[in-house]
Amino acid sequence: MCLGVPGKIVSVEGTLATVDFWGVKREVRLDIVDEPVAPGDYIMNHVGFAIRRIPPDQIDETLALYDELLKAMSEDDLMAADVRGEINATEEKKRG
Amino acid sequence: MAEPRADTLRFQDPATARRMADALARAVGEIGRAPVSVMHVCGSHEQAIAKYGLRAVFPRGLNVIMGPGCPVCVTDLPEVDEAVALAGQGVRIFTYGDMLRVPGTVKSLADAQAEGAKIDVVYSVGHAVQLARKSADECVFFASGFETTAVATAAVILASPPANFSVLSAHKYIPPVMEIVAEMPETRVEGFLAAGHAATITGWGIFERFVERHSLPVVVAGFEPLDILAGLLTLVELVRDGRAEVFNAYPRCVTREGNRRAQEVLWKVFKPTGGRWRGIAHVPNGNLRLRDEFASVDARRRFTIDLTKLWDYAPPSLAQSCVCGDIMAGIASPTDCPLFGRECVPDNPVGACMVSTEGTCRIWHQYGGHLNLGEENR
Numbered sequence A: 001m002c003l004g005v006p007g008k009i010v011s012v013e014g015t016l017a018t019v020d021f022w023g024v025k026r027e028v029r030l031d032i033v034d035e036p037v038a039p040g041d042y043i044m045n046h047v048g049f050a051i052r053r054i055p056p057d058q059i060d061e062t063l064a065l066y067d068e069l070l071k072a073m074s075e076d077d078l079m080a081a082d083v084r085g086e087i088n089a090t091e092e093k094k095r096g
Numbered sequence B: 001m002a003e004p005r006a007d008t009l010r011f012q013d014p015a016t017a018r019r020m021a022d023a024l025a026r027a028v029g030e031i032g033r034a035p036v037s038v039m040h041v042c043g044s045h046e047q048a049i050a051k052y053g054l055r056a057v058f059p060r061g062l063n064v065i066m067g068p069g070c071p072v073c074v075t076d077l078p079e080v081d082e083a084v085a086l087a088g089q090g091v092r093i094f095t096y097g098d099m100l101r102v103p104g105t106v107k108s109l110a111d112a113q114a115e116g117a118k119i120d121v122v123y124s125v126g127h128a129v130q131l132a133r134k135s136a137d138e139c140v141f142f143a144s145g146f147e148t149t150a151v152a153t154a155a156v157i158l159a160s161p162p163a164n165f166s167v168l169s170a171h172k173y174i175p176p177v178m179e180i181v182a183e184m185p186e187t188r189v190e191g192f193l194a195a196g197h198a199a200t201i202t203g204w205g206i207f208e209r210f211v212e213r214h215s216l217p218v219v220v221a222g223f224e225p226l227d228i229l230a231g232l233l234t235l236v237e238l239v240r241d242g243r244a245e246v247f248n249a250y251p252r253c254v255t256r257e258g259n260r261r262a263q264e265v266l267w268k269v270f271k272p273t274g275g276r277w278r279g280i281a282h283v284p285n286g287n288l289r290l291r292d293e294f295a296s297v298d299a300r301r302r303f304t305i306d307l308t309k310l311w312d313y314a315p316p317s318l319a320q321s322c323v324c325g326d327i328m329a330g331i332a333s334p335t336d337c338p339l340f341g342r343e344c345v346p347d348n349p350v351g352a353c354m355v356s357t358e359g360t361c362r363i364w365h366q367y368g369g370h371l372n373l374g375e376e377n378r
């Protein structure tokens, strides 16, 4: 019931979009999506409603976060502290 | 960059998962005591953990507890009773599939359906409205789920539903129950993994006050295996370093502010009120109820719901030994329940935790009542 599933927008008609979920097409309402969406965009679906347009660059960002975390763990402590500091700085920028 | 589809596959890369698990083991080791207990508050996290066998890669010494994150499991008996009573009064009920078999005080909606009541399962509140438009009956949507699902209900209420449509809200709001669990003296939770989709709506900023008040770290995580492992790794690091902070490990969906538009819609329609969560406690501000302006679509105000007729029966006795509440509070496991896998099975559930696909007992049963590696060290 509460799994958010990402899908690609095929077409938009008013507050209704046709969305491709890994080959299955479904209608999704756009009443509460955070930003205007267009065909080709990826959205996060929740119980038939788009709740978020997923910016492609943020997918990259997440992967980068994993890489940094792993790097931080495999280096010796000083290095780890350094990298962790950097992640925190980036995060702080994002938070601020 | 490549298509996000390819990236999503990368979120499940086994080699990375293994390395991440090693890193997690090292971080738990560095804490130097066991078990380290953290709690997630989301049925989807538990499903993904079970589905991908993540518990098998969690290090010994890390105890990942499933908190009150299954909306079906925390729906209180009288809330189910209200829907059953309405169905008995001839009203057509729409509900999410999971709610059908949840036992009420006397019976479930499935029992009522077998007795001839008009009950339809829908996958979306939008679907319920479509069906209501075609129906000559009074139609009530029995609305369950947390804030993420409540927003969808709110959007439908604001989009002029047909005159025969109303809502029986059993919606619940997660942040207040985290306070309750954090304050329970028996729980030894040292950090929370927060649900990515709820935070997509509310934003991660909502956890800042919680972190301050309880000095416990909160990490917002997504639902792919790597999302969960990365979230746990960050959480354990924060525990190790004694840093009570909010960390967003799901930046592709969650921002500090969240989805403002969705929040406006949610709070325009709903107000938080105190209410019981099944098995847990009375949770101040834990229930979402319709505001007075929407009385005309509020089933509680539109109908006189007669529960006394139902309550002439005695409550089923087996259910009294159900320990779902303790499981959700993090102080018991399904295997602590004498009914688990015996009197209580998915085909014949005693407690709500065995009904819902997001319930801990159901998930443990489905995936072989597997052992919690974190508990072996106790």
Ligand code: SF4
Residues within 6 Å of the ligand: B321, B322, B323, B324, B327, B334, B337, B338, B339, B340, B341, B344, B345, B349, B350, B351, B352, B353, B354, B355, B361
């Ligand atoms: S096994 Fe059944 S009765 Fe026991 S705690 Fe789980 S749901 Fe409740």
